[in-house]
Amino acid sequence: MDFYTVLSRYYDLVFQKNKKALSMIKHLVEIDDHTSLLDLGAGTGEEAxxxxxxxxxxxxxxxxED
Structure with a gap:
C-alpha cells in the first residue's frame, strides 16, 4: 500500500478546503455557458x-483513485 492510498482515508482531515482559492476563482472567473475549469491533483474534490x-x-x- 503506497503513501497516498493510506493518506486518502484521512485526506479531508489533513487538507482543509482551500477557501482562499475558491474565493479567488469565483472572483476572477465568470460563469457562462463556455466556462470550464480543470482541477488536476484534486484530492477528494472538495473544491471542485x-x-x-x-x-x-x-x-x-x-x-x-482512492
Whole structure:
C-alpha cells in the first residue's frame, strides 16, 4: 500500500478546503455557458464540488483513485 492510498482515508482531515482559492476563482472567473475549469491533483474534490454547486462546469482528476 503506497503513501497516498493510506493518506486518502484521512485526506479531508489533513487538507482543509482551500477557501482562499475558491474565493479567488469565483472572483476572477465568470460563469457562462463556455466556462470550464480543470482541477488536476484534486484530492477528494472538495473544491471542485463547491465550484460545481456554484454553477461551474468542473473536471477534476487525481492520480490516486482512492
Amino acid at each position: 464540488i463547491d465550484l460545481a454547486f456554484e454553477g461551474y462546469h468542473v473536471i477534476a482528476a487525481d492520480l490516486n
